[in-house]
Amino acid sequence: MPDAGHPAAGAAGGSVPHRPARLPLVLLRSPWFIGLTVVTLACIVAVFTGPLGRPLDVALNLVLAALDLATAANAFSTARHFPSRPVRRLALGVGLIATIYLISDLTEAVGTATGLLASQETLANVTIVGSNLVLLGLLLRYPTGARSRSDRLTFWLDAGSVLVGAGVITWCLMLGPRREGWSLEHLATALGTAVLLAMVAFAVVRLMLSKRPPLARAPTIWAVGSTFVLYASSLVHASPELLLRIGLADDLASSFLMMVALWTHRVQLRLDPDILRRRRRKPFSALPYLAMAAMFVVVVFVVPEGLGMRSISALGGLAVISLLVVLRQLLAFAGNAQLLRRLDRTLVDLRAHQHRLRALLDHAYDITLTVDPRGRMSYLSPAVERTLGVPPAALRGSRWRTPLHPQDARNLMRAVPALLAAAGTTVTWQVRARSTDGTWRWLEVVCTNLLHEPAVCGVVCNARDVTESRDLHDRLRFQAFHDPLTGLANRMLFTERLIAALTEVPEKPVSVLLLDLDGFKEINDVWGHHAGDTVLVTVASRLTAAVRDQDTVARLGGDEFGVLLVGTDRAEAERVTERLERQLEEPMALDPGPAEATVRVVAGASIGIATRDGECFPDPSPPVDAMLKAADAQMYRRKRLRRTGGGRQTGRG
Known part of the structure; x- marks a missing residue:
């Protein structure tokens, strides 16, 4: 039984899995990754410290092209290893967008160097708008995995809270603390940026709340950071030259972060192919509450300006998010109440099942017992008293070989390794057990190795008294010979x-x-x-x-x-x-x-x-x-x- 040198541990054990290398160490061993990181940081420093002009523009476009090339290569490489069609489609879309950016950056670099490109801003805007629309469409088409009506409603409430928060916060920041009024062009720009950021935030939240996320946790953080850094310059109010420098740095930082996200994701898949299969969404999301907290911060800053467009927008956004969060809580309360009712019914059924099982064990003719990994009997059914005359409490906690004939116990010790060799193994023995009247009763014992079952964690044995049939068998055998x-x-x-x-x-x-x-x-x-x-x-x-x-x-x-x-x-x-x-x-x-x-x-x-x-x-x-x-x-x-x-x-x- 399991106490023979603790073979239960050996049966349940196995080879220690290989621990993969840590992600940062793998990235730091890549000369390409280190080179792109150093060049990107050097360019960001040059943007804020060096003079603006054609040489800097050409250099930045070439660096952006290199980052886009790395992003596209990692995206296409990742897509080949994805069995899931939606995830593969998303990876291919990201690779396509990175390729578009690559072509645009190379075109701008050549045009700037030769002076043939009349307007870089037009090409950049067309590239950004077109790629964002493609990315937005891919993100919105990605399945959330919500199957029930309650899951879908919860998803829309959570995503709506973030959407409203991102849109209103962007709107308030784009308007700026102007008391003399805003021009129509400025309002249109602020509204467009707010809507675009709100949609981007909604798409990102859709991925984060999905039950089958396409990215692991670390690449998701890098990708979200890349998306919001891209629009950081739109939220800053400064001089035109400083805004230009911030915009160039944003482009570099955003492209670099996206490259890091895809590179990290590819490396993680190589180190641990099952990382996405193991990752599951938490049963709750803190994003609506974070959006509400952010709105409170905005309200604290804009309300002292007086009752104006910014304060009204902030208060309205806070009211809408509060309503969505309240609805989300009510839905959660309803779900919890339904879960409690279901739990109560389950407990009633479980108690009835336990009562039936107890009645069956109490009145069963056969003995049922469980031996724990230490070789001690943790449970014995009442049939043991009817068969051997010993109360179950007297044997509970004692070793399994205590009531057995010494010769049979020695024979079983040699046969126990076969029982513990593999989970679920069943072995049948005939042994003698001492009764309170001093006689030996023959028992046919069927033991099953359930050490791998957490609810049992032991060897389950069923024994029936075969003394009369054994005596008859012995008499017939004696008579035959x-x-x-x-x-x-x-x-x-x-x-x-x-x-x-x-x-x-x-x-x-x-x-x-x-x-x-x-x-x-x-x-x-x-x-x-x-x-x-x-x-x-x-x-x-x-x-x-x-x-x-x-x-x-x-x-x-x-x-x-x-x-x-x-x-x-x-x-x-x-x-x-x-x-x-x-x-x-x-x-x-x-x-x-x-x-x-x-x-x-x-x-x-x-x-x-x-x-x-x-x-x-x-x-x-x-x-x-x-x-x-x-x-x-x-x-x-x-x-x-x-x-x-x-x-x-x-x-x-």
């Missing part, structure tokens, strides 16, 4: 043991004696079959007493007996024969009946010998029939000599 009158082995058992003696140790001498009683027919005819049975029983007793315990005495039929002497050579067999003859020549008392006196008769015997000792039977494995025929032939020769008065004669067979 023994003579009913004398209790000696019969011809079948004698032959089996002779075959075993001749084949197990070929070089060991084996002798066979065949005996036939002399004058047995006259005893039967004169004194009756009852007297003949008395003679047979007496002969069996004398033969058994005259040989060793390991020798086999058998009644082969009628008045014929056999003796198997293992490890006995010819000379020793002759001495045993003489001893048997002397024993059988002693008178035997018969009891003919109450009206007559006790009668004494002598039943001599003719004995034939056959020995495998390298002389009579040189073959190490002589046929059994040959041995028996040789002994039988010598027996009848001696019988003829006794009838003719020739006396004893020893011969070889």
Whole structure:
């Protein structure tokens, strides 16, 4: 059982999985990644410290092109390893967008260097708008995984809170703290930026709240940062030159962060292919509450300006988000109430199931017990008291071999490793267990290894009392291999043991004696079959007493007996024969009946010998029939000599 050197731990254990290398170490070992990082940081420093002009524009466009090339390569490489069609489609879309940016940046670099490009701003705006629309469409088409009506409603409430928060916050920041009023162009720009950022935020939240996220946690953070850094310059109010520098730095930082996101994602998939399969969305999201907290911060800053467009927008956004959060909480309360009702029903069903199981175990005839990994019995059903007379509490906590017969316990200790070799293995044994009345009860035990099941964590055994059937089986087996009158082995058992003696140790001498009683027919005819049975029983007793315990005495039929002497050579067999003859020549008392006196008769015997000792039977494995025929032939020769008065004669067979 599990206490034998704690093999349960070995059965449940296994090889220690290989721990993959850490992500930062893998990235730092890539010269391309380090090179792009250093160049990007150097360009950002140059944007804020160096002069603006054509050389800087050309250099920035070339760096952006390199970042876009790395992003596209990582996106296309990642798409080849995705089995999921939506995720693969999203990765291909990101790679396509990065390719568009790559072409645009190279075109701007060549046009700026040669002076052939009239307006860089127009090309950049077209590229940004077009790529954003493509990315937005891909993000909005990505499935959320929400199946139930409650899940879909929860998703829209959470995403709506973030959408409203991102839009209103962007609107307030774009308007700026102007008290003299805003131009129509400025309002249109602020509104467009707010709507665009709100949609981007909605699309990002859609990915974050999806039950099957396309990115791991670290790449998601980098990608979200890239998206919002891209629009950071739109939220800053400063001089035109500073805004230009911030915009250039935003482009570099956004492209770099997106490259890092895709590169990180590809490396993570290579290190751990199952990372996305293991990642699951949490049952709740903090994004609506973060959006509400951000709106409170905006309100604190804009309300002191007075009742204006910014303060009204902030207060309105806060009201809308608060409403959405309240609705989200009400929906959560309703879901919790439904869950509690379902839990109550489950508990009622569980209690009923436990009651039925307890009733079945209490009234079951078979014993059910559980052995924990330490080899101690942690549970025993009440049937153990009906079978062995021992209360379950008296055995609970004791070792499994405590009530067993010592010999059976030792045999089981050798068989336990087969049970613990694999989870779910089932083994059947028959063992003896001590009852309170001092007797041993035979139990048929079926044990199943459930150490791998957390709810069980042990070996479950079912035992039933088979004492009566075992006794019946033993009696039938004894009757099948023994003579009913004398209790000696019969011809079948004698032959089996002779075959075993001749084949197990070929070089060991084996002798066979065949005996036939002399004058047995006259005893039967004169004194009756009852007297003949008395003679047979007496002969069996004398033969058994005259040989060793390991020798086999058998009644082969009628008045014929056999003796198997293992490890006995010819000379020793002759001495045993003489001893048997002397024993059988002693008178035997018969009891003919109450009206007559006790009668004494002598039943001599003719004995034939056959020995495998390298002389009579040189073959190490002589046929059994040959041995028996040789002994039988010598027996009848001696019988003829006794009838003719020739006396004893020893011969070889």
